[in-house]
Amino acid sequence: MKEYDIVIFGAGSGGYEAMLHAKRYGMHVAMIDISEKTLGGNCLNRGCIPSKYMRFGAKLREHLSRGIKYGIKINSQDIDWPAFKEHRDNAVSDIRESFKAYAKSLKIDIYYGKGRFKDNNTIETTKEDVIKGKYILLSTGSSVVSILHYDKTKFKIYNTDTIWGITEKPKSVLIVGAGVVGVEFAYIFRMYDIDVYLVDISKRIIPSESEDSASYLSKKLKSLGVKIFTSNTIENLIEEDGKRKAILKDGTIIEYDIILEAVGRAPNTKDIGIENTDIALTEKGYVKIDEYAKTSVNHIYACGDVTSPLMLAHKSMYEGRTAVAHINNDAEKLDYKLVPKIIYSAYEIASFGINIDQAEDMDLDYEVGTATFAKNPKAIIDDEAEGYSKVIYDANTKEILGAEILGPQAGELIHQVVHIVKAGKDVEFLSRCMYTHPSLSETVVMSSQKKLL
Numbered sequence: 001m002k003e004y005d006i007v008i009f010g011a012g013s014g015g016y017e018a019m020l021h022a023k024r025y026g027m028h029v030a031m032i033d034i035s036e037k038t039l040g041g042n043c044l045n046r047g048c049i050p051s052k053y054m055r056f057g058a059k060l061r062e063h064l065s066r067g068i069k070y071g072i073k074i075n076s077q078d079i080d081w082p083a084f085k086e087h088r089d090n091a092v093s094d095i096r097e098s099f100k101a102y103a104k105s106l107k108i109d110i111y112y113g114k115g116r117f118k119d120n121n122t123i124e125t126t127k128e129d130v131i132k133g134k135y136i137l138l139s140t141g142s143s144v145v146s147i148l149h150y151d152k153t154k155f156k157i158y159n160t161d162t163i164w165g166i167t168e169k170p171k172s173v174l175i176v177g178a179g180v181v182g183v184e185f186a187y188i189f190r191m192y193d194i195d196v197y198l199v200d201i202s203k204r205i206i207p208s209e210s211e212d213s214a215s216y217l218s219k220k221l222k223s224l225g226v227k228i229f230t231s232n233t234i235e236n237l238i239e240e241d242g243k244r245k246a247i248l249k250d251g252t253i254i255e256y257d258i259i260l261e262a263v264g265r266a267p268n269t270k271d272i273g274i275e276n277t278d279i280a281l282t283e284k285g286y287v288k289i290d291e292y293a294k295t296s297v298n299h300i301y302a303c304g305d306v307t308s309p310l311m312l313a314h315k316s317m318y319e320g321r322t323a324v325a326h327i328n329n330d331a332e333k334l335d336y337k338l339v340p341k342i343i344y345s346a347y348e349i350a351s352f353g354i355n356i357d358q359a360e361d362m363d364l365d366y367e368v369g370t371a372t373f374a375k376n377p378k379a380i381i382d383d384e385a386e387g388y389s390k391v392i393y394d395a396n397t398k399e400i401l402g403a404e405i406l407g408p409q410a411g412e413l414i415h416q417v418v419h420i421v422k423a424g425k426d427v428e429f430l431s432r433c434m435y436t437h438p439s440l441s442e443t444v445v446m447s448s449q450k451k452l453l
Contacts, residue, residue: 001122002109004030006327007133009115009123009272012041014303014316015139016099021324023106030131031108032115032123039110040096042141042305043313046161049095051184053088055344058191066383079192081169089164115140117273120297135299135327138279138287139320140272142265142305148176148234155237155244156258163260170194170257174246176234177262178205183217183345185260186226197254199229199246206343210355213406216387220346267306284309291333292326293319301327315339337402340418342411347387350414353402353421356392365395369427371446373407378438384408389447391417391427398426409440416444 006022008015011033022029033039043049067074103110113125124130144159152158158166160181173189175182178200190196198205198221204214205221205228222228229248236247237259246254269285280288280296286309287295287302294301301323304316318339325331343349359366373379373387387407393400403417420430430448435441 001130001132002030003132004028004109004134006030006135006137006324007032007123007131008137008139010041010139010141010268010304011039011110012139012141012304012316013043013313014041014320015137016040016103017317018137018139018303018320018324019103019108020106021321023108025324025328025330027324027328029108030111030133031103032111032113032125032131034114035112036100037096040099041313042161044095044099045092046164048313050088050092050164051181051188052344053091054084054188055184057084058188061191063383069383079169081192082167085167115272117276120277120300123273133299135301137320137323138295138300138302138306139304139316140268140306142267142311144261145264145266146261147263148237148259148261150237154239156256157261158258159261160265166258172197172255172257174199174254174256174259175262176200176259177264178202178228178230179208179262179264180206180341180343182260182262183221183343185262186221187224187345190221190224190226196226197229197246197256198226199232199234199248201231201233203231205230206349209341209343209349209351210357210404212356212388212390213349213351213404216406217343217345217347217349220386224346265305265311269306289319292331293323293334294326310336310339312339312341335422338418338422340411340414342414344411347406348408348410349404349406350410351402351404352414352418353400354392355402355404356390359392359401364401366392366401367395368392369447369449371443373440373443376438376440376443378440378442379408381438382408389413389443391430391444391448393427398428400427400430405444407440407443413440413444416441 005027006029008019008031011031019029064074111125111129113127115123115125118124122132144161148157172195174197175186176199178198186196186198205218206214233249234246235249238245243255267286278297287306289302289307293303303319305311322331322334337353340352369391371389374385379385390404392402400421405413427448433445
């Protein structure tokens with residue numbers, strides 16, 4: 001049996017970040033992951049990295065279609081799916097190999113095999129390794145869930161873990177679930193000349209986000225040719241005359257090549273020996289943690305998808321860093337109000353804190369400043385003059401309660417508002433900040449000024 005200062009159970013985004021942070025504190029670290037091909041977790045191997053690679057291609061194709069505006073004639077935009085898949089998979093592999101090489105250079109022991117708690121201090125793997133930690137960080141991630149109980153092979157049903165294996169470009173895709181992942185894939189597939197049908201049981205797409213952002217994105221996707229069916233479900237799948245068809249609740253019949261299920265994920269807290277520990281779980285199977293990511297066991301911490309439905313790689317990293325810092329008596333409390341969310345679809349949609357809908361529901365005395373990218377010179381130059389920036393703040397104290405940016409580079413622009421809030425500054429401080437011209441950031445500062453003029 002080997003003993004370590006900290007054993008990180010799951011080498012995904014949060015686990016890997018925690019490993020780096022632990023080394024900064026001089027800790028003796030071990031990591032456990034299922035195999036060399038899963039190192040880096042869902043985000044790297046089957047999530048945000050390969051999907052953002054695809055999204056870059058989709059956005060590039062959209063820009064190329066407007067090349068004539070810049071005097072550039074594009075003769076062909078033919079899709080070479082095998083070449084695209086090869087380069088995407090190589091990018092993922094290159095990042096994973098760099099992770100492994102860097103961990104090796106730091107002299108991190110990585111144990112491969114499915115791990116399982118033996119007790120509160122010990123984890124054993126399917127390769128018969130037994131590892132003991134003074135502290136343990138649980139970061140085992142999540143797995144896809146399914147609502148379509150049909151023969152997956154017969155009806156060509158993929159999920160967000162298996163979709164990466166398709167070797168030929170489908171003619172049509174039926175996406176079940178119009179949440180964050182569903183709308184991202186809808187845009188990607190449509191820009192690769194694939195017919196897209198998007199179905200969701202909710203009244204609108206991205207129901208977790210604001211009504212404004214859902215309305216903007218819905219109109220954009222429809223303009224690109226995505227067929228959207230809200231307040232709908234799949235009632236039946238049939239095969240007729242060699243063709244696969246889906247029958248929706250409203251009677252619509254959709255002929256499709258493949259189905260992509262994008263209906264969420266569940267925490268990986270089963271079959272890892274939790275019952276052999278004193279770790280407390282919620283009713284939905286998430287690990288209960290405190291404001292420092294500590295579980296009900298004093299020396300066991302947790303981060304990432306196992307802690308809450310907010311399944312974001314950067315949130316996992318944040319919890320992992322906080323856990324390690326707390327072990328070393330150097331931590332700030334977790335503040336989830338500062339965790340930004342980002343959707344990469346036909347628009348980038350970034351937000352943090354509360355939105356206008358939530359402020360209304362909470363009956364807050366608030367004000368909102370809004371500015372549009374339609375009048376932003378940089379957005380016009382880049383032919384991306386669509387969308388807006390909104391800053392929601394307390395009408396009396398001017399404290400920033402949240403922000404929402406829909407438009408070009410929203411995922412980058414949101415950070416400036418997040419960091420201003422973290423620094424304890426208010427909307428008046430933001431309104432006085434200086435930005436280069438022309439820049440997209442000018443729209444952000446304008447949205448903070450509108451109610452102050």
